[in-house]
Amino acid sequence: MRGFHRFNEENVGKSYDKKLMARLLKYAKPYWLFILLSIFLLTLIAGIDIARPYIIKLAIDDYMEVYSREAISGLRNLSFFYFLLILLGFFLNFLQIYLLNYTSNKIVFEIRQQLFEHLQKMSLGFFDHNPVGRLVTRVTNDTETLHEMYTGVLVNLFKDIFLLVGIMIIMVKMHLQLALLCFALIPIVLLTATFFRSRVRAIYREVRAKLGTINALLNANFNGMKTIHIFNRESQQFEEFDRNNQELLYAHKKQNLIYAVFRPTMEIIRSLGIAVILWYGGGKVLQGKIEFGILFAFINYIKQFFQPIQDLTEKYNVLQSAMASSERIFALLDEEPSIQNAENPMENHCFKGEIEFKNVWFAYKEEDWVLKDISFKINPGESIAFVGPTGAGKSSIIHLMGRFYDVQKGEILMDGVNIQLIPLKDLRKNIGILMQDVFLFAGTIKENIVLNNNNFSDEAIKSAAEYVNAHRFIEKLPNKYNEPIVEKGNNLSTGQRQLLSFARALMYDPKVLILDEATSNIDTETEKLIQATIEKIIKNKTTIAIAHRLSTVQSCNKIIVLHKGRIYEHGNHQQLLQKKGLYYHLYQLQHQKIKESL
Incomplete structure (x- = not known):
């Protein structure tokens, strides 16, 4: 390039x-x-x-x-x-x-x-x-x-x-x-x-x-x-x-x-x-x-x-x-974008939420591999979590799902179709990503929920905010949904910004929902509120979670443990604890830290 x-x-x-x-x-x-x-x-x-x-x-x-x-x-x-x-x-x-x-x-x-x-x-x-x-x-x-x-x-x-x-x-x-x-x-x-x-x-x-x-x-x-x-x-x-x-x-x-x-x-x-x-x-x-x-x-x-x-x-x-x-x-x-639509993209793809990685190798720079021969499959409506030490490749997997980067080897399938054949607009429209650091644009709360899409009615916006428990704090603001937001949303708390991102995701109703450290750096009370919100919005959606706090992913159908760019082990919470491998070690380490802090 x-x-x-x-x-x-x-x-x-x-x-x-x-x-x-x-x-x-x-x-x-x-x-x-x-x-x-x-x-x-x-x-x-x-x-x-x-x-x-x-x-x-x-x-x-x-x-x-x-x-x-x-x-x-x-x-x-x-x-x-x-x-x-x-x-x-x-x-x-x-x-x-x-x-x-x-x-x-x-x-x-x-x-x-x-x-x-x-x-x-x-x-x-x-x-x-x-x-x-x-x-x-x-x-x-x-x-x-x-x-x-x-x-x-x-x-x-x-x-x-x-x-x-x-x-x-x-x-x-x-x-x-x-x-x-x-x-x-x-x-x-x-x-x-x-x-x-x-x-x-x-x-x-x-x-x-x-x-x-x-x-x-x-x-x-x-x-x-x-x-x-x-x-x-x-x-x-x-x-x-x-x-x-x-x-x-x-x-x-x-x-x-x-x-x-x-x-x-x-x-x-x-x-x-x-x-x-x-x-x-x-x-x-x-x-x-x-x-x-x-x-x-x-x-x-x-x-x-x-x-x-x-x-x-x-x-x-x-x-x-x-x-x-x-x-x-x-x-x-x-300068041409490195990520482009295929010459003959597959239009009107029916998204169900099935994701499969087949022998994926990925590097940001030449052959300095971040992911090495990664293979897994997520069924529609299934919840899966990626855990592992910092630098293991968790966020890179998320970037690849939305085709923000392309793989060097292997392929990624969405409902059995290579994502490189799916138009970028359609692919990203059906993948909602909730980040740890929510970015809000300078404007109003309403504008940040709909992202300047005028096709949504005020009733739909309010309904989405109520569903994700954001309506309560919005109604307390002087201008409610027209309350001005400064750049990056610094006049709102971390939890409030996170709830707005949930409302934003709900408005576009994606088939796949990705939670990238979505509950990090949030107090316990707000975390409970957000967890309750998450449980509501992930219904009938393929959900992928990335979290350092293992307590937040115990209910997932499957947990994939990454280490140095490879899949180290996988299974549900109990199965991984019984293996007494890397997941068990990380769980014990976090459990010990919680005890020491009490």
């Missing part, structure tokens, strides 16, 4: 890549009419910008030499025309900016939607190898960089080109010698721009790398805040963040230094051009060889001439940033 984690912040890639640009332009294709209209508006805006100095030139040369009524009338008409051009330029600029930003926002919206949808489809193994902070950066920072490219580079590039070409043409037509004198500065500008690009590229790579590290660090700290407080590691975590933040600050300082040198340098070159024009053109004016209006227009055009060059140079950085962001975004979009 290709690893997306290879495409990190330091892989900037080319400053311009035709293939990447072609893919980016595909997203703009549905909005080609808006983009063409924006380019047309920019052409008009560039024409207005070029015309303004020329109008002033006409006013100076044609109407300011001799006082007369005709001169006054001509100046009045030119002034009015100049004012209309300013108003027209304002309107066109407003329309173009709004239209371009609207189009860019729509494009980036669709890319961000596609990214999020793609991430939803990725397998658990993908998230095992990719820090959440970097994935968040892909969906937020990188897509925002593309927004800058669409608005600042892709279309506005045409305006800069129109301005440069238009100014060069009009300068040549007004006075060839003065124009050539101005153009002599172009090689100096290009050398300066090339030097700037070579420096900013390396600095940009460093800034992106440091920013990615900061995002990953923030995500790890916020998710582990409870552990940080428990072990009093606030100062150490702050020092780590401060060190990385200082490195990011230092990288930004170097980036700012490059810009602080580049912009004044360009200003000096432009001022040098103005000085040369004043020296040479001023002499020609005094000699009567050129009109003063031409000199005035040239000074204005030289200011306008350097602005697009400076913009184009700085847009190189935006373009490079967009290429790097698009490379990472497309690398993510091209």
Whole structure:
């Protein structure tokens, strides 16, 4: 499987890549009419910008030499025309900016939607190898960089080109010698721009790398805040963040230094051009060889001439940033989920709840086997428990049943059919997993029970909550079923979160119910309530339990004891005690601990 984690912040890639640009332009294709209209508006805006100095030139040369009524009338008409051009330029600029930003926002919206949808489809193994902070950066920072490219580079590039070409043409037509004198500065500008690009590229790579590290660090700290407080590691975590933040600050300082040198340098070159024009053109004016209006227009055009060059140079950085962001975004979009539906999946499979493992071997990494030649069968409606030391492979079996991972050897059957032939949506819909750590989304209690499925009525939600004994505590809340839940459900107790997960599972009525340490870390009174709830919801369902506390699995039809990835022994509670094997040893050990705690 290709690893997306290879495409990190330091892989900037080319400053311009035709293939990447072609893919980016595909997203703009549905909005080609808006983009063409924006380019047309920019052409008009560039024409207005070029015309303004020329109008002033006409006013100076044609109407300011001799006082007369005709001169006054001509100046009045030119002034009015100049004012209309300013108003027209304002309107066109407003329309173009709004239209371009609207189009860019729509494009980036669709890319961000596609990214999020793609991430939803990725397998658990993908998230095992990719820090959440970097994935968040892909969906937020990188897509925002593309927004800058669409608005600042892709279309506005045409305006800069129109301005440069238009100014060069009009300068040549007004006075060839003065124009050539101005153009002599172009090689100096290009050398300066090339030097700037070579420096900013390396600095940009460093800034992106440091920013990615900061995002990953923030995500790890916020998710582990409870552990940080428990072990009093606030100062150490702050020092780590401060060190990385200082490195990011230092990288930004170097980036700012490059810009602080580049912009004044360009200003000096432009001022040098103005000085040369004043020296040479001023002499020609005094000699009567050129009109003063031409000199005035040239000074204005030289200011306008350097602005697009400076913009184009700085847009190189935006373009490079967009290429790097698009490379990472497309690398993510091209990463195929390792778990996919079969080419010809078995539709409308009738689930009864029979599960069979046949000689299953599984490893998360290459051949570091977590499960070794596992075989067992669970009949419909049967209850079975997996017990064993930590790391024996209990949770891995659960992950394989829901096809969150695929086996390397052997096969897993659901009602006699290989689960790889069953559509993932159908398979997971019929397997309910109740975890030890229940995850609740920020929202309301109602939303967390139905998981944004609007097909359930309020009566059905209330009925499910009553059935699992959750209705009592919900009714005591100020907003009842509309009570807000903070992220991860931290404003509810562990037992309350567990009861909500039972209600959630009951709403979808799965044929197979998996209890993964569902009663761990819960007080005795709440455990009794949850046990009573479990006894109600497992009726007519195939039930699989994973528990360290052996007292919770004694009533199961069958208990499978795992040790180092293999089935060590199996049987019911009494049969395993009589064997006096690993189960007997674990039972005695827990029984002894309970006695000592009393």
